[in-house]
Amino acid sequence: MKTETTTGEYMLLFRGPHWDRGLSQQELQAAMDKVMAWFEGLNQRGKTKAAHPLGAQGRIISGTNGQLVVDGPFAESKEAVGGYLMLQADNLNEAVEIARSMPTLKYGISVEVRPILAExxxxxxxxxxxxxxxxxxxxxxxxxxxxxx
Structure with a gap:
């Protein structure tokens, strides 16, 4: 049996889309400055492949033949995925270290790091x-x- 082969790319899933709530304008500006500097630093090092926020509305399709379609995910949930970043990294440890440096972690956001597989x-x-x-x-x-x- 083969083992999973990664592509050297990793998906960072950002959960907690309302991290800005309760921050003053000054705190929010400082946080935004840090996030932009973090992201630009990744760009300059050639680490980013793609990144986008995700819309709050969506549908979940499940069941045999996809007959079950429900509203979701629920954007108000702290577990809702608010966006993603595809990274180029040498290994999972490097991807985790990059995720750990995300400035909004201190505001309650969480980041899930997953390898993108070749197959x-x-x-x-x-x-x-x-x-x-x-x-x-x-x-x-x-x-x-x-x-x-």
Missing amino acids: CPIFQRHPDLVQRARERAVQADQIWIAAAA
């Missing part, structure tokens, strides 16, 4: 099934193209 672990466990599925997908695509012509 889905389920695909690694069942390579023969994946190969057959790929072959069938190519055949289906060829049939569709022929039918559309």
Whole structure:
């Protein structure tokens, strides 16, 4: 059985989208200055791949055939993901150290660090099934193209 192979990229998920509540304008400005300097420092070192805030509204799809669609996640929850940052790092320890340096941690935000894998672990466990599925997908695509012509 293969082990998980990382890409050298890590996803930082920022939880606690309301860290600014209760701060004075001066405190908020100081925090923003620190966050911008932190992010710019990562950019200059070539560590950032992508970063974006996430909208408060969304849907959660689950169940067989995705028949269950509910509102969520709930933005008021302190566990709601408020944004993400994709990092280039040498290893998980470096990614964790970068996350630990996030200035808004002191205001109650939390950061989850996850490696981005080169391949889905389920695909690694069942390579023969994946190969057959790929072959069938190519055949289906060829049939569709022929039918559309």
